[in-house]
Amino acid sequence: MAVSFGIFERLKGKGVAAYKKGDYLTAKTYLVDAAECMVDMAETAKTPEAKRQHEELAAELIDLAKDSDRMHRSGGKGRRPGVARQREREGDSGADVADWIVKDKPTIGFDDIAGLDDVKEDIRLKMIYPFAHPELARQYGISTGGGVLLYGAPGTGKTMIAKAIAHEIEATFFVVSPAQMLSKWVGEAEQNIRKLFEAAKSEPTSVIFLDEIEALVPKRKSDSSTVMQRVVPQILQELEGFDRTGDRALLFVGATNKPWMLDEAILRPGRLDARIYVGLPDAPARFRLLEIYFGGRPLAEDVDFGELCDRLDRYSGADIKNIAHRAAQLPFMEAIAGKDARPISRQDIMTVVEATRPSVNPADLIRYEKFTEGRK
Numbered sequence: 001m002a003v004s005f006g007i008f009e010r011l012k013g014k015g016v017a018a019y020k021k022g023d024y025l026t027a028k029t030y031l032v033d034a035a036e037c038m039v040d041m042a043e044t045a046k047t048p049e050a051k052r053q054h055e056e057l058a059a060e061l062i063d064l065a066k067d068s069d070r071m072h073r074s075g076g077k078g079r080r081p082g083v084a085r086q087r088e089r090e091g092d093s094g095a096d097v098a099d100w101i102v103k104d105k106p107t108i109g110f111d112d113i114a115g116l117d118d119v120k121e122d123i124r125l126k127m128i129y130p131f132a133h134p135e136l137a138r139q140y141g142i143s144t145g146g147g148v149l150l151y152g153a154p155g156t157g158k159t160m161i162a163k164a165i166a167h168e169i170e171a172t173f174f175v176v177s178p179a180q181m182l183s184k185w186v187g188e189a190e191q192n193i194r195k196l197f198e199a200a201k202s203e204p205t206s207v208i209f210l211d212e213i214e215a216l217v218p219k220r221k222s223d224s225s226t227v228m229q230r231v232v233p234q235i236l237q238e239l240e241g242f243d244r245t246g247d248r249a250l251l252f253v254g255a256t257n258k259p260w261m262l263d264e265a266i267l268r269p270g271r272l273d274a275r276i277y278v279g280l281p282d283a284p285a286r287f288r289l290l291e292i293y294f295g296g297r298p299l300a301e302d303v304d305f306g307e308l309c310d311r312l313d314r315y316s317g318a319d320i321k322n323i324a325h326r327a328a329q330l331p332f333m334e335a336i337a338g339k340d341a342r343p344i345s346r347q348d349i350m351t352v353v354e355a356t357r358p359s360v361n362p363a364d365l366i367r368y369e370k371f372t373e374g375r376k
């Protein structure tokens with residue numbers, strides 16, 4: 001494992017260096033080799049999680065190799081459309097961070113999120129009120145910015161909340177996915193983390209969002225790779241280096257559905273010290289989710305949200321969104337086949353619900369509760 005990771009790092013490093021120099025043909029060769037190396041490692045991975053991460057990394061490398069090929073064929077003129085657009089939007093500040101982070105101004109707010117009232121209030125107290133009332137916050141010695149960890153089952157709205165926080169404080173939103181980070185940053189991890197934080201600090205207010213943070217900051221003992229050994233301390237250092245009293249504010253939001261896999265060090269005061277559990281939707285939240293995701297779709301008279309709301313106990317927001325989508329497909333497919341267009345019926349919805357189990361299993365819910373208890 002250590003040996004093949006070393007080889008992988010070298011291949012990847014050479015590929016990225018060649019890409020940056022504009023030597024796209026060489027870049028492509030190294031990147032394909034590095035991707036192959038990752039595929040091999042995925043095949044012998046010890047855990048499904050490691051396998052998935054290796055596969056994601058391989059896919060990223062293939063993307064970059066394809067990009068190199070395109071660039072080579074077009075004589076270096078064929079910038080990736082996504083990157084080009086991004087640069088245009090930013091007025092090309094020359095920041096080469098645009099290649100590996102997405103910079104955005106999210107438009108969804110807390111009102112678009114069903115339920116989670118206590119989570120929203122917690123976030124308002126810790127992050128939004130201090131921004132909205134800086135003078136009072138200063139008087140009372142309340143700090144602005146800092147780090148928060150959102151944890152909970154998949155599909156419960158963690159990513160949505162992170163975006164909504166940025167929207168509520170009108171911050172620039174920097175999203176980094178660990179898979180991207182690890183594939184693009186091998187060999188230059190520290191430097192790039194510094195660049196990310198610098199880019200964020202150059203905005204008046206910014207939110208850095210690190211999704212699946214456990215992939216990047218895992219318990220150090222459990223990961224032997226050299227990248228991790230360098231990345232973890234660097235992130236911790238940047239987190240501690242926040243100036244929480246100045247005019248510019250930086251907020252760091254990490255999200256995970258495996259909080260127990262995180263390196264304890266990142267949970268210490270001054271780092272991700274606010275930890276917020278994002279749970280499954282309660283009955284009023286499920287009602288609101290039904291309104292949101294069936295809203296704008298034709299519904300038959302026999303559809304009763306109250307009844308559905310009870311039936312959907314233990315289903316996540318993402319599950320309910322998915323159910324609405326699939327229920328709508330039934331009359332849609334019929335109409336395509338030539339039948340009269342009809343509204344979505346109770347039967348359509350029930351058919352889908354019966355065929356769909358809640359995606360979150362009870363054993364995991366118990367683990368989240370235990371994690372929460374253990375941290376009180």
Ligand SMILES: Nc1ncnc2c1ncn2[C@@H]1O[C@H](COP(=O)(O)OP(=O)(O)OP(=O)(O)O)[C@@H](O)[C@H]1O
Binds near residue numbers: 153318321
């Ligand atoms: N409380 C909610 N209100 C409205 N929509 C929701 C809510 N929870 C989930 N959803 C819907 O489910 C989808 C998945 O939510 P989101 O990506 O925020 O989940 P997540 O907690 O980040 O999941 P993961 O752990 O898999 O990343 C979103 O696109 C959103 O439309």
Ligand SMILES: [Mg+2]
Binds near residue numbers: 159211255
């Ligand atoms: Mg998410």
